[in-house]
Amino acid sequence: MSGTSTYVPKSALGKWFESRLPIIGLVHSSFVAYPTPRNLNYLWTFGAILSFMLAAQIVTGVILAMHYVPQANLAFDSVEHIMRDVNYGWLLRYLHSNGASMFFFAVYAHIFRGIYYGSYKAPREVLWILGVIIYLLMMATAFMGYVLPWGQMSFWGATVITNLFSAIPLVGKSIATWLWGGYAVGDPTLNRFFSLHYLLPFMIAGVVVLHVWALHVVGQNNPDGVEVKNVARDTVAFTPYATLKDVFGLAVFLIVYAWFVFYIPNYLGDADNYIKANPLQTPARIVPEWYLLPFYAILRAIPNKLLGVIALFSAIALLAFLPWLDTSPVRSAKYRPVFRVFFWAFVAVCLGLGWLGSQEITDAYVLAARILAICYFAFFLVVLPLLGLLETTRPLPPSIADAVLARTKGGSANVAVGPAEKSAV
Amino acid sequence: MIRLRTIALASAALLGFAAFAPAGFAANEQPSPPPANEAKQGASQPTPPTEAGEEQPSPTRQSWSFSGLFGTYDQAQLQRGFKVYHDVCANCHSLSIPFRTLSDPTGPGFSDAQVKALAATYQVTDTEPNDKGEYAKRPGRPSDLIPGPYPNPEAAAAALGKAPPDMSTLVKARKYERGFPWFIFDALPFDQYQEVGADYVYAVLNGYTKADDLNWNLYYPGHKIAMPKPLSDGQVDYTDGTPTTVAQYARDVVSFLYWASEPTLVERKKIGMRVMVFLIVLSALLYFTKKRVWEKAH
Amino acid sequence: MARPRRASACRPRREEKRLGVHLSGEATVDQSRRDFLFIATGAAAAVAAGATVWPLIDQMNPDASTLALSSTEIDLGAVPEGQILTVKWRGKPVFVRHRTKKEIEEAQNTPLNELRDPQSDAQRVKKPEWLIVIGVCTHLGCIPLGHQGKYDGWFCPCHGSVYDTSGRIRQGPAPANLEVPEYAFLSDSKVRIG
Numbered sequence: 078m079s080g081t082s083t084y085v086p087k088s089a090l091g092k093w094f095e096s097r098l099p100i101i102g103l104v105h106s107s108f109v110a111y112p113t114p115r116n117l118n119y120l121w122t123f124g125a126i127l128s129f130m131l132a133a134q135i136v137t138g139v140i141l142a143m144h145y146v147p148q149a150n151l152a153f154d155s156v157e158h159i160m161r162d163v164n165y166g167w168l169l170r171y172l173h174s175n176g177a178s179m180f181f182f183a184v185y186a187h188i189f190r191g192i193y194y195g196s197y198k199a200p201r202e203v204l205w206i207l208g209v210i211i212y213l214l215m216m217a218t219a220f221m222g223y224v225l226p227w228g229q230m231s232f233w234g235a236t237v238i239t240n241l242f243s244a245i246p247l248v249g250k251s252i253a254t255w256l257w258g259g260y261a262v263g264d265p266t267l268n269r270f271f272s273l274h275y276l277l278p279f280m281i282a283g284v285v286v287l288h289v290w291a292l293h294v295v296g297q298n299n300p301d302g303v304e305v306k307n308v309a310r311d312t313v314a315f316t317p318y319a320t321l322k323d324v325f326g327l328a329v330f331l332i333v334y335a336w337f338v339f340y341i342p343n344y345l346g347d348a349d350n351y352i353k354a355n356p357l358q359t360p361a362r363i364v365p366e367w368y369l370l371p372f373y374a375i376l377r378a379i380p381n382k383l384l385g386v387i388a389l390f391s392a393i394a395l396l397a398f399l400p401w402l403d404t405s406p407v408r409s410a411k412y413r414p415v416f417r418v419f420f421w422a423f424v425a426v427c428l429g430l431g432w433l434g435s436q437e438i439t440d441a442y443v444l445a446a447r448i449l450a451i452c453y454f455a456f457f458l459v460v461l462p463l464l465g466l467l468e469t470t471r472p473l474p475p476s477i478a479d480a481v482l483a484r485t486k487g488g489s490a491n492v493a494v495g496p497a498e499k500s501a502v
Numbered sequence: 503m504i505r506l507r508t509i510a511l512a513s514a515a516l517l518g519f520a521a522f523a524p525a526g527f528a529a530n531e532q533p534s535p536p537p538a539n540e541a542k543q544g545a546s547q548p549t550p551p552t553e554a555g556e557e558q559p560s561p562t563r564q565s566w567s568f569s570g571l572f573g574t575y576d577q578a579q580l581q582r583g584f585k586v587y588h589d590v591c592a593n594c595h596s597l598s599i600p601f602r603t604l605s606d607p608t609g610p611g612f613s614d615a616q617v618k619a620l621a622a623t624y625q626v627t628d629t630e631p632n633d634k635g636e637y638a639k640r641p642g643r644p645s646d647l648i649p650g651p652y653p654n655p656e657a658a659a660a661a662l663g664k665a666p667p668d669m670s671t672l673v674k675a676r677k678y679e680r681g682f683p684w685f686i687f688d689a690l691p692f693d694q695y696q697e698v699g700a701d702y703v704y705a706v707l708n709g710y711t712k713a714d715d716l717n718w719n720l721y722y723p724g725h726k727i728a729m730p731k732p733l734s735d736g737q738v739d740y741t742d743g744t745p746t747t748v749a750q751y752a753r754d755v756v757s758f759l760y761w762a763s764e765p766t767l768v769e770r771k772k773i774g775m776r777v778m779v780f781l782i783v784l785s786a787l788l789y790f791t792k793k794r795v796w797e798k799a800h
Numbered sequence: 801m802a803r804p805r806r807a808s809a810c811r812p813r814r815e816e817k818r819l820g821v822h823l824s825g826e827a828t829v830d831q832s833r834r835d836f837l838f839i840a841t842g843a844a845a846a847v848a849a850g851a852t853v854w855p856l857i858d859q860m861n862p863d864a865s866t867l868a869l870s871s872t873e874i875d876l877g878a879v880p881e882g883q884i885l886t887v888k889w890r891g892k893p894v895f896v897r898h899r900t901k902k903e904i905e906e907a908q909n910t911p912l913n914e915l916r917d918p919q920s921d922a923q924r925v926k927k928p929e930w931l932i933v934i935g936v937c938t939h940l941g942c943i944p945l946g947h948q949g950k951y952d953g954w955f956c957p958c959h960g961s962v963y964d965t966s967g968r969i970r971q972g973p974a975p976a977n978l979e980v981p982e983y984a985f986l987s988d989s990k991v992r993i994g
Contacts, residue, residue, distance in 0.1 A: 115799060140859055154598075157671065160766070161603070162864040165855035167766040168773070313799045321795055324845075325788040332781045339774025340571065341694050343674060348699060351675035351763070352667070361723070432682065602868045633878075645868035784848060787841040794834055 083110060107293055112312035113319045114299035116481050120190040121297070121319075122326025123183050129327055130180040131285065135278050137173040138222075145225065147271035149264040152227035153353045171342040177219050178345045179334045181368035184212060192399070193420055195408030196298040202400040204291040207284055209397045214281045216369065216393075221274040227267065228350030229360050235262045235270070237363055241376075244386040261356065301480040302408030303473055311477035362437055370434030371427050375453065377438060378446035388450065395457045402457050404465025412471040419460050426452045560678055561698075561705030561721055564753075568760060569697050571775065574768050575761050580610040582740055583758025586751045587669070589738050594662060594729075596650025597669040599762055601642065608768035609761050617644050624649050664728045673699040673756065674763040700760050707733060707752035871994030873986070876930065884946040886935060889993050893935035893943055894981060895954075896991075899965060903952070904928050907966035917976045921966045924980055932993070933967040934981050939974035954978070 084102035086095045095102055144163050146155040159166035188208070191197055197205035224235045239262060243253040258265030296305060305311045313319070337344065345367060349360045365373050375392050379385035395402075410417040426449050433446045474480035567576045584604065587597065601621040604612045612620070621642035626649055632638045642649070652658035655665035667675070676699040680688055688695040702721070709720035710731040719727040733748045740746050744754075761767070872889050874896060879885045882903075885896040899907070907921040908928075925931055935954075937944050942958035949955030950971065951964035961972030968977040983993045 136856065140856060143860070144863075157598075158863075158865065161599070162866075164858040164861055164863060166859060166863070167770060168855055169859060171770075317795050318799055321788070321792040325785065325792045328781060328785040328788050332778065332785060335774065335777045335781055336691065339770055339777060340691075341689055341696055342770070344689050344694075344696065348675050348677035351671040600865065600868065602864075645865070780844075780848065780851075784841075784844045787837070787844055791837055791841045794837060 107289075107315075108320070109314065109316040111293060111315040112296075112305065112308050113315050114297055114305060114311060114477050115313045115318075116299050116301055116477050116484075117297065117319070117322075118300055119322070119326055120186065121299075122323045122330075123187040123190065125323035126183045126327050126330050127180070127187060128285065130176060130183055131278065131282060134173065134176050134180060135282070137169050137176060138275070138278065140169050141173055142271075142275060145271075147225065147268050149227060149267055149354070152225060152267060156226045168338070171338045174346060175334065175337040175342060177222060178366070178368065179330070179337070180215065181219070183330070184215060185368070188212065188396075189424065191298075192423075193410045193417075194298055194300055195302055195403065195405070195410070197400045198403065198408050199400065200295045201291075201298060204288065204295060205400055206397050207288040207291055209393075211281055211284050211288060212396070213393065214277055214284065218274060218277040218281065219366065219368070221270040221277070223350075223366060224267065224270045225274060226350060227354045229352040229354055229358075230347045230350040230363070232262060232354035232356065233359055233363050234365060235266060238365075239266070241386050241389070244383045246383070263356075298408060299477060300409060300411060301474055301477060302412065303475075303477060303480070306476045307478070364435050367431065367435070370432075371430035371453075372434075374430040374434035374446045375450045377434070378443060378450045392450075392453060395454070399457070399461070403461040404463075405468060405470070406465070407470040407473065412473055413464075413468060414471065415468045416464055419456065419464065422452075423456045426456070558721055558723065558725060561701040563695065564697070564701050564704055566697050566700060566757065566760070568757070568764075568767055570694070571692075571771065573771060575609060576757065577609075577611045578742060579754050579757045580761050581612065582742070582744060583754035583756070583761075584610050584612075585740075586733075586738050586755040587758055590732055590751075591669065591755065593651060594658070594666045595669045596648075596652070596666075597762060598647050598650070599670050599765075600645060600647050602644040603765060605644075606765060609765055610758070614644070621646060662728075666729065669759055669762065671763045673703055673759045675699065676702045678702045697760070699763075700756050703759065704752050704756045707756070708749060871992055873990060873992045875989060876991060877989040881929075887993075889934075889981065894993055895931070895933050895935045895946065895967075895978075897931040897933075897946070897965075899929055899931055903965040906951070907931075907964060910964065910966070910968075914970075916969050919966075919968060919977055924966050924968075924977070926983075926985060930991070931965070931967060932981065932983055932991070933978040935978070937961055937974055938969065938976040938978065939972070944978075 084095075084105035086092045086101065091101070141159065144155065144159045144166065146152060156170065159170050161167075163169075191205065191208070220234070220238060224231045239253055239256045242256060243249040245252060254260065256266070257263065258269060347364060347366075352360075364370070372389050372392055376385045376389040379388050405413060405416065407413055410420055429449050430446065430453065433442055433449065436442050474483065567574060567579070591597075601617050604610050604620070605614050605617045621644050624642035624646075625639045626642040626646045628638050628640060630637075650658075650668070652661065652665075659665040678698055678701075680695075680698065687693055688698075705721040706719055706727070709722065710716060710718070711720050712718040716730040717727055718725055733751045735748055736746045738746065738751060744750060870890060872887065874885070874887055876896070876898075879896060879898045881898050882900050883898055885898075886893045887896060888894075904921075910921075912918040912920060921928070924933075935943050937956040937958065939956065939959055939961050942956050944954035944956040944961065944963060946954055949962040951962060953962070953964040953967060953970075955962055956972065956974065959973050961974035962970050963974075963978055964970050966977075967980075969975070981993050983991055985991050
């Protein structure tokens with residue numbers, strides 16, 4: 078995916094094959110020889126972790142589908158059958174349900190890393206937008222997956238989310254009916270959600286290929302946000318350097334994943350989802366999975382049905398416009414002292430919204446959610462555009478190699494970056 | 503520039519406060535009243551307001567044999583718990599698990615002969631018609647689900663006013679709010695708290711504190727519970743000398759129900775320990791390998 | 801943004817090699833320690849992959865609820881002489897044939913050298929009047945029809961295999977006799993299969 082391959086097969090068979098289908102050369106140039114900036118930190122391993130999680134979710138999901146029954150009367154019991162009777166069924170199901178959470182945990186680390194280091198800026202706008210598309214597909218997939226066990230939270234979550242579409246003027250009700258395949262969430266809904274839940278991950282995989290392709294065309298951003306100038310000095314080969322770092326990062330990530338699966342498998346789930354769906358009784362409180370909570374809080378903060386839905390979707394859609402909302406020519410927050418503060422404030426806002434999304438609606442919570450929702454939108458629509466014009470940034474290092482040298486020498490003034498660093502401090 | 507930064511810092515601090523202030527207020531609202539049972543006390547919990555605006559104490563954290571990194575089920579306790587279920591709960595509640603699982607060696611561990619004899623005391627309707635086209639009744643077999651007291655929830659509701667929930671996932675389907683910041687500590691190693699459902703059910707079984715109102719429960723949200731006080735002292739005979747008190751019955755039956763909802767817990771924790779140790783070793787090896795290789799890059 | 805990839809062509813070959821390959825010509829002590837580290841890491845990763853694969857495979861084996869159904873009890877009182885009762889056992893039909901005197905004699909008097917899969921009738925039944933066989937043709941899994949064919953045993957409509965009154969293959973493509981399942985008489989009129 079990174080231009081002309083320099084791979085030369087050694088064996089005769091290899092040469093024969095490569096001249097007919099140069100796939101080994103493609104892999105070699107993309108994942109072996111591909112130059113990666115030498116200053117990448119461990120936040121950059123989340124790309125590999127996400128690829129792993131996608132594969133893990135597809136594998137465990139395909140297996141669960143061998144035992145699961147997408148039928149309203151049987152779905153709940155078939156999940157219990159998986160948990161109790163199928164060989165290692167409990168393991169596969171907990172891997173899959175907690176895997177969704179780990180997937181989102183990794184994708185949030187990946188997204189916030191991108192925001193912090195300005196990875197969306199030119200020439201990486203398309204790369205970024207492809208990422209936003211993946212994120213959207215992930216949310217759709219996760220939502221439909223959550224419906225499949227057909228517990229109380231599955232059913233009522235599906236009811237609430239599909240009702241969002243009924244907010245659309247004129248055609249809203251028809252769209253909701255169309256989504257349900259009936260007059261309410263029911264058997265047809267479950268069936269189509271199962272079908273789409275099976276389909277979407279493969280669409281995600283397709284967009285991931287485009288995402289990686291776009292990445293390999295423009296090259297990776299890096300913590301210093303300066304482009305590679307001299308490949309020999311500024312980069313290391315993907316294999317073994319980045320590969321090993323990624324695998325180490327993945328192994329540490331798997332420790333956390335395993336902790337959830339084996340010791341607190343139901344921690345992130347909702348107790349109500351162990352009650353079979355009952356269309357005649359709503360649970361005391363409907364809470365989406367944790368990774369959707371901030372958006373849910375924004376929805377609830379607005380007292381108008383249509384406006385709430387618009388706010389919800391624009392909160393996600395805004396991400397796609399980040400490359401143009403952020404007017405600063407400097408990428409990395411390392412060299413943007415004011416942006417850095419706003420960034421962490423933004424993280425706090427998202428966490429705060431997440432917390433509020435899980436709480437019962439009282440006047441105090443609604444007020445807090447409104448303040449934070451305004452902050453959320455202000456970050457994109459006010460802070461980022463203005464900051465680029467007003468902020469005084471610190472001088473950038475002349476090259477990645479210089480930045481690395483400055484750090485390994487303890488930031489003393491004896492390297493090329495010295496004077497610049499000094500004046501900034 | 504400096505001023506801009508100050509403004510940013512101040513607004514960030516404000517945002518942070520706004521984000522967590524409601525949480526903080528909720529967590530400090532009231533101290534939890536002392537528990538009404540004799541259980542060992544765990545960490546104290548905050549008491550969130552209920553939906554009805556009424557308040558009730560949070561259940562107390564109990565110590566269970568199946569909690570923690572190496573938790574397992576206590577076989578004698580599960581057998582006692584099954585007896586309580588069989589003699590008391592089963593009069594109204596169904597428990598949709600197969601008889602055969604009662605011989606699970608990490609669970610109640612009844613012998614195959616005991617399970618077969620138990621299953622035969624139930625009448626089961628075949629799921630497929632016989633050669634006369636009838637759905638025949640026959641004595642139960644270990645492979646059958648334990649039949650409930652009512653053929654369906656509607657029948658139960660007609661007889662009792664409200665259908666009692668099935669007990670096969672009951673303990674996993676119950677919880678109480680832990681609130682910020684306790685819910686974070688609950689996820690961490692060495693204090694992982696995954697038995698909120700068990701503690702809640704245990705608290706409810708011990709929460710009938712008004713002698714004149716058998717449908718009043720200290721721990722049930724809103725206090726009005728459809729299930730009248732189910733347990734009383736000496737109601738179920740224990741043959742192993744265990745005290746026949748409500749608290750002990752509750753402890754045993756909750757343990758049994760925890761097993762019923764999570765029968766693979768022992769296997770899960772055993773495999774989990776191996777996986778964790780292995781992954782930590784693998785990570786260490788990878789770390790040093792990575793370091794070795796990267797030495798060449800500088 | 802230039803295309804830096806072109807230059808990667810001149811990166812030292814050794815960096816592109818896989819783990820365990822020398823990265824530079826250093827002192828041999830350090831080298832062997834490094835090789836050990838690389839091998840240990842690689843081996844651990846391989847073990848991890850292997851251990852992960854097993855649950856993914858084992859989940860396709862029969863589950864606990866399927867295994868629990870592996871035996872079934874049949875009341876023989878309802879089967880008159882000359883009739884065949886078909887019962888479902890492990891998802892397959894089992895033929896329980898109450899044989900007539902004539903059928904028993906035919907089965908018992910067949911010389912073994914006429915058989916493709918030689919087995920005496922006594923080897924195939926526990927009580928001569930009751931023949932219990934799995935009703936699946938040993939050719940390609942079809943279900944043979946009872947009281948048909950030249951030997952009045954079974955005839956398989958798929959490819960024309962003919963079985964006698966002891967369920968032994970006599971003509972056609974099937975290679976073996978109808979399989980006898982594990983069974984036991986619990987009483988004179990009750991048999992447990994499996």
